[in-house]
Amino acid sequence: MYQYFNGLIIREGTEGVPADQVEELFKDAGWVRNTPDWQKEKFTLIFKNSTWAFTVWDEDEMIGMVRVISDQIMAANIMDLIVSSKYRGKGIGQKLVEICVQKLPHGDWFAHTSANNFSFYERCGFEVKDLSENGTCSYYGYVKARKSGHRRA
Incomplete structure (x- = not known):
């Protein structure tokens, strides 16, 4: 599946995600420095072992990504949401x-992140339950469904 967003292409899929471009995004985010060659396959395997994944492309350059781990029924966890520093502030994240939550709109969504990302997740409709240095932001789809009249209990 492909979607277009502000001149960019968003691709859904866990197969064929290029490890070198994932590593570049991780470096840009400050999550890795120098990955030994024997460990580089992890950048492909993390996608193969994810439930859903979306990558954002500006022509041949992957400029954003997110992975989701889920039971596909009740709960999902957002993993490794990254947007290249050159593209931040444009609504990509x-x-x-939004695309992730659409996969399980009435489910419970969680994003374990650092405190500096809490306001981002709040703008996305998540609640911050733990105000310590790191915590889990949550989005309860069933609560939203009840409030909007799509679910009674």
């Missing part, structure tokens, strides 16, 4: 979260 929020679009990725």
